[in-house]
Amino acid sequence: MNGFNELIHQPLRLKIMAALDQLFEDPKERLDFSQLKEITGATDGNLGAHIAALEKAGYVDIEKRFVGKRPNTALRMTEAGAAAYAAHVAILREIIGDRSS
Structure with missing residues (x-):
């Protein structure tokens, strides 16, 4: 599947990328490790x-x-990360049949 990303698909990494995606439009915004830890529920x-x-x-x-x-x-998501995340989300929407994107 073109766009499916095994690295991003892992549940914790998907949560990390989703959280960072919310800040991507503002290049000055970063998410602190402690904030990300709280969002994801992961250990240090x-x-x-x-x-x-x-x-x-x-x-x-x-x-x-x-x-x-x-x-x-x-942390902040890079341009490459944003592109990979967007492609991965698009393929997931295709898999589940979400045509609203």
Whole structure:
């Protein structure tokens, strides 16, 4: 199936991409690791591993920074990630018969 993406299809990675997709239009917006953890319900280690897989594929951009004196990890979806996510969502809609897209 053209557009079906095994990397994105994994449930936690799909949740990550869906959350990041909500912010994609504003290039200044990023989602903090803690916010993403709350949205997905994942543990630190599990979330970190899946984010690393998405980063390796070029789908997310990770920014390590400090907020005050505390370290902070913030993410945003890349152009390649947005294209891959959109293609994956389109094929899922086709599979389930959603013609509203």
